[in-house]
Amino acid sequence: MNAVSPEIPTPSLPVSASRHPVAVWPWPIALGLLTIFGLLSALLGQHGVWLALSWAALSIPLIVTVACVLRAWCRTPSVKGGQS
Amino acid sequence: MTTRTLRRWFVIHKWTSLVCTLFLLIVCVTGLPLLFSEQIWDTFVGDDDPPYEVLPPGTPNASLDVIVEKARALYPGQIVTSVNPDDDEPAVLVSMAPSWQALKDDENYPDHHSGHWIKFDARTARVLEQSRPADAPKEPRTWTGIIMGICNQLHTSLFAGLTGRLFLGAMGGVFVASLVSGTVLYGRFMKRLPFGSVRRDRASRLTWLDLHNLLGAATLVWATVVGFTGLVNELQTPLFGLWRVTDVRQILRPYANLPVPSQDHLSSVQAAFDTAAKAAPGNEVTGLSFPGASFGSPVHYVLWTRGATPLRARLFTPVLVDARTGELTGAYPMPWYLRFLEISRPLHFGDYGGMPLKILWALLDVVVIGVLVSGVALWAGKRRIATDARLRALGYDLDDADDLPALVEGTR
Structure with a gap:
């Protein structure tokens, strides 16, 4: 959490396409809501379809995580210590 | 958010995480076998009870x-x-x-x-x-019994009875505080980074940071729920005690x-x-x-x-x-x-949704272990950078070229 020292504001970074502000919260909120739905649907529903929905909802955060990690590792072959 | 408040959140996140990380690692690792304890017992020990008599279905129970x-x-x-x-x-x-x-x-x-x-x-x-x-x-103890016993003790009380339970409960509270402060920092650090990007072409510190953010954001709600309910579970002895000395005593008087x-x-x-x-x-x-x-x-x-x-x-x-x-x-x-x-x-x-839910529970637990490990890596890396910088300031020549970009990132 501390790669960029909090003492120094970031705007000094060079402005490029990837440096534009992006919406931070939609993804975490969506994954959080899916988790809550998954936790509760099995607890309250107990049967068939609610259980299956719970498994599906709780898998999505895991799938998204794995997809992001895979994407990063496939797209950029490791350049150890590459200059920025 | 002003730099001051940001720094304050950062300090909160750093210290709450440092305090609870070791115990959380213990709890996360020992929780894995406990999650499947029923299956483990069945596989390695089995049931040596005498078989039940086969009776026609619907046979009424004896009084x-x-x-x-x-x-x-x-x-x-x-x-x-x-x-x-x-x-x-x-x-x-x-x-x-x-x-x-x-x-x-x-x-x-x-x-x-x-x-x-x-x-x-x-x-x-x-x-x-x-x-x-x-x-x-x-009866001679089986290996399964010994290992599961150790896991159970470590997971619930660190072999320290009620004291250990209350201590782990407190660690659960600190963990929730660390999750909250981590979420605030996430909002600050991800301002210019699309969700889920893991930068691998730059300093390895940034890869760790991005991984920490990604794994943390994906499991945030699950970790909060399991952490908080774990804290509540550790309070069961005092809560039952409270009930005994209030309502129960009143009823039985x-x-x-x-x-x-x-x-x-x-x-x-x-x-x-x-x-x-x-x-x-x-x-x-x-x-x-x-x-x-x-x-x-x-x-x-x-x-x-x-x-x-x-x-x-x-x-x-x-x-x-x-x-x-x-x-x-x-x-x-x-x-x-x-x-x-x-x-x-x-x-x-996580025992209310069949085997698939238990497996998901285990996978989410593994991801949380990833969050803990990447957090420790970030903290340790920062410490090393600080040490290296101090050594350089004292005139030591560190010919470890690999560390230079990390140093630049860390101090920028």
Whole structure:
């Protein structure tokens, strides 16, 4: 959490396409809501379809995580210590 | 957000995380085998109970009175302490002891076990199995038993009893604080980075940071729920204690000084089960303890009933039946704090949605371990950078070129 020292504001970074502000919260909120739905649907529903929905909802955060990690590792072959 | 508040959040996140990380790692790792303990026991130890007789389906259960009579005939002069029908097998467990006083004295001598049990077939009232006599040589412990025991102790109390439980509960609270502060920092650091990007073409610190953010954001809600419900679970001893000294004492006050009647003259156990089932509709009766038990009244059967759905399966409602007359005294739903505790249990154990849910629980647990490890890597990396910078300032020539970009990133 501390790669960029909090003492120094970031705007000094060079402005490029990837440096534009992006919406931070939609993804975490969506994954959080899916988790809550998954936790509760099995607890309250107990049967068939609610259980299956719970498994599906709780898998999505895991799938998204794995997809992001895979994407990063496939797209950029490791350049150890590459200059920025 | 001003730089000042940001720095404050950063310090909170750093210290709360540092305080709880080691214990969380222990809890996360030991939690994995506990999650599958049923399967592990079945695979490595198996069930050595005698097989149940095959009876036509729908065979009615024997009256519990018959079973209790048989138990008392086997050990004349002893008392019955409790009667517990099994959850998922057609069996009834009857616990006995020489006397209530003998059981009470056991508490002062850890190697005394005067209580013992007899397992009956619930349908034929035939004896299936008995506990090993107290003077028999100890059964050799299996590796599975030893490993699962260690995991269980580490997970719930770090081998430190109530102190350990309360300590781990406090760590759960610190963990929740670290998650909250981590979320605030996430919002700040991800301002210019699309969700889920993991930068690998730059300093390895940034890869760790991006991984920490990604894994943390994906499991945030799950970790908060399991962390918080874990904290609530660790508080069970004081919460039950609170209930005993408040409501329970109030209910039992009129009976507290009555003598315990002889077990020859008590009302029917089977009728007490039926009465309790009627008094707590929608609940199933899971057990009965006899008058005189340390937790209970001298003249009542205490019957434990619980809800029949996963959500309510751990919500216990005790029912008191007067053992002299067989009449219902009352059903006593637990206070809100114990209901909250019992509801938070399934959400901690993940045992309410079949095997797939348990596997998801395990995978999410592994991702949380990833968050912890990447957090430690970030902290350790920052410390090394600071040390290197100090050494350079003192004029040491560090010819470790690989570290230079990291240093630049870290101090930019």
